[in-house]
Amino acid sequence: MKHLSVGSRWNADLVAQLHEQWKQDPKSVDSDWQSFFEGFELGLALPPKPGKAGAAPASGGVDAVAQAKVLAAIHAYRTLGHLQTKTNPLAEPFPHFELTEKALGLDTIPANQVFYTGDFLGGTNLPLSEILTKLKSIYCNTIGVEYTHIQDGDRRRWLQERVESSGLRANYDAATRRFFLRTIVQGEQFERFLHRTFVGAKRFSIEGGESLLAAIERVIQRAPGLSISDIIIGMAHRGRLNVLVNVLGKKPEQLFKAFSESYVPDTTNGDGDVKYHLGYENSRTVDGKSVALTLAYNPSHLEAVNPVALGRARARVDLQNGSNRSQLLPILVHGDAAFAGQGIVMETLNLSGVKGYSVGGTLHFVTNNQVGFTTNPDEARTGRHCTEIAKFVEAPILHVNGDDPDSVALA
Template sequence: KRAILQRLIAAEHFEQFLHKKYPGTKRFGVDGGEALIPLMEQIMKRGGQLGLEEIVIGMAHRGRLNVLANVMGKPFTTIFAEFQGHSSTPGDVLGSGDVKYHLGTSSDRDFDGNNIHLSLTANPSHLEFVNPVVIGKARAKQLQRGGVESTSVLPLVLHGDAAFAGQGVTAETLMISELSGYRVGGTIHIVINNQIGFTTMPKFSRSGPYCTDVAKMLSVPIFHVNGDDPEAVVHVARIATEFRQKFKRDVVIDMYCYRRYGHNEGDEPAFTQPLMYKKIAEQVPTRKKYAKQLVEEKVITAEEGEALVAEFDAYLEEAFAATKDYAPNAADFLGGAWEGLKVASGDARRGETAITEDELQKIGKVLTHVPEGFTINHKLQRVLDAKTKMLESGEGFDWATAEALAFGSLLDDGYAVRLSGQDVGRGTFSQRHAIWYDQDNEERHIPLRNIAPDQPRFEAHDSPLSEMAVLGFEYGYSLADPKTLTLWEAQFGDFSNGAQVMIDQFISSGESKWLRMSGLVLLLPHGFEGQGPEHSSARPERFLQMASEDNWQVCNCTTPANYFHALRRQMLRDFRKPLVMMTPKSLLRHKLAVSSIDMFTDGSTFHRFLWDNDQDKLAPPEKIKRVVLCTGKVYYDLLVERRDREIDDVLLLRLEQIYPFPQSALAEELRPYKNADVVWCQEEPENQGYWFFVDRRIEAALGEAGGKAKRPSYVGRKSASAPATGLMSRHMQEQAKLIDEALTV
């Protein structure tokens, strides 16, 4: 009981101290919900007794500073220094930073001799979207500690009442919690139920009686508890922890409390809830109520209670005084599992990605071997026969085979591979076949789990029909495990915007804001083939608009071998960056989109741009009249048409990596063609695709090259609101027109 009181004192007086020292500054305090702190401490204490070794925490802004200080053990001096405008990271660490109530941290706490590592995940202001990120991180950490059935790692997620009920990502994250590819043996959810959302009353913000009704789909315990009764709160925390550790399922604690001030401390809540805030003004703080109760129970005297308060206040003043000498500690964001990795620098980033022919053949045999007694689908057998022919001839390696060779070789090198997304086992376009099904009994065979006796994990998980939670999960996984190639594939690239918050707020900017690297790969099927506005574009323009500060890579590979090297370099470098890969559809089976064995083996590498297939059949460089720059599938349309017309004075050059843009290398490649004009050709509408991104960058490369052309001209579809037409006839007309315009000098 004394311990509960001490935690309530710490929670209440920390907030009051900030309120006094930094009046009017946003802190999103937990005033009115101070019982959160003893609640969390009880989970850690009881969890430690039941084998818990690590807790991955996710929470929004409400009460975050209090949790950082009183649960995570972040030094009070550091927090006060941040309020005074100091950075919490050393000056030599680059990054844009974030507001103090978004930042994450990690620490170690000891409870009754049980050491527990605590990790608070950084997050944006977008409420609830950190939930699947936390779950993904926890899954990776569980596997590092022995498996997902281990109860040594707990995801602990804190919610607000309005957000828990209102945000769809909450339901998505709950929905994946029992699925084999995503389960983490249960999450403890704490709802800080202020009974209001900013200015909106519950009767206007949900249709059910409880904000936690969405969790009923799981048939797990949901505890509703009065936050003004600290002992009941702690009791519920203990039961919830025991339930999770025993049954390995989610559990929800709905702690009813109130928000003493407005949404933030400068807000006036009485504009919209005058009666509610009259009642709140009359409320005696939880700490005072509980101290009075303990005095009446003769657990402490009134003087002892006041002494505890005075002692903590003195501690705060001492920490505040120390801010004048504050200097941040060295950044530790590349410790632990990230040991040995560095911040990316320089332009030479290919990595050593080639493999030997012996290794390729070894992996190829595994990929084509049908186990004895396994009844394989007859159509799949034809696919395997084609792969066998590739291996024997050394020619005709297609996209799916190159991908499998990349996965297999990384597994052979000691890196795990995790692939997730809708229908990824077979592949949306029946191209991958990472999982085989016996035609008699539906038993599964996964060839890539048989590369070597002690190989790392290969996982291919068909995800539910969710983009947001699943992509968030995979991003979280990649944060915790840099030695696993983590990939998320959209069914079509068009559907990736169902996870736009994850892309905008986490993947594109997490390293800059929070110093958190990720090597996540996004596979986004893209290409204009007459399938209409929802099955044509992965919206590359959006990814390129966000491309800056070396935040990620955006690629559109046109050969299986280059795709192979792009995947391998994700692991075989001393840093991690997200990779946004526009992947093919029709090119999966295009007779020209193939690679030979020497493109995978010794001496081969990733190329940021690729040369003309018919370069030796063209006129000499000084007689080339036009250089057509492009990326992706349109290259093959241009190549076929140029062959049909027997044109020899138009050179085709394709960008395989659009960002980081290879400006100097491109200038060197363009230098011999001093008399040529330069066009950029794309299938996408002018206001979409790549044009607005590459235009001035190509201009800069042309300036370096010193030829006649000073700036590229545009060839492609005209600007449009929708990505593509839904009429095949119109698509064909548009495609023929842009190909003709690109090749006609």
């Protein structure tokens, strides 16, 4: 009994038994239950905040077990909501059995009964139906978020507050949305031109993942406001040509020459590699400030660019005696199969917090193709998501529907 998880399916008698057991000896139950019951008792003791108009405040007569079930349902959505999101453009979400009202023990509770929401939405009192509606709206929409695996309480609560206060809703103005649209259309037109002009040429198109361009552009546009002046990108082949031209500003004619059958590369400086391996450096002016952009050269070996890009980032930090770590942002772009399947991903993540290798944090994008060359996900990995490996460094993970560019940019 002691090791029963808070997220387990509810049994009213068992919850009551654990509650009584905790009151006699708090250490007789797991730490999760200790925290849960402490918060529950605190919630009942605090004066309720006003809820939605017409909602009566919870009274001392509220069934304690029913109240506990509601607080546990909030925890369940925070933990499992990402399993029921609308993040797959190719399929509708399938209801997760642990999030059904029956599994949560809420099926016998009147929908209009008012409950205290704890640390959800500022601790207001709301009807059960409204609590569930808000939970589904935040945690089961086009952005799925995983953060409850983070052990640092301050970091976890900060993320939780950001997620729930924003509702994970993008409220961009018309000008910003037009900017995203223009970025995506430019990317699509670029790929169509390459397809028509260089028929059959190997190019590793970004088609289907154009929202990545909007996401990277959003990062660049926000960089000056965050005092970031240097961005180093490491990515594989898919979408690389598009990023070279439409993000880093490489001249299209320079790239098109590499498609010509008569093209002879200048190998005097060792730059005679194929076009989708080449890197580039440039700078862009954003809000009157210069942002240096670097795309690292990339071999055919999947994910091998990761330590190269991060090594360059660390070298730049060291050259400044470690003073510019917050001014530099490494970005790594992965494919789903490679991120889950290549050991170098884990090795690089493992060094991320080691003093001699840390770069102060890296932003990872994983383009989920839902296939690895010819291999389906269920034949390639054990985890539900291709990003499971990132949990061991307690990184927050956001899953986003690629057909919703506003949400991609928000995430």
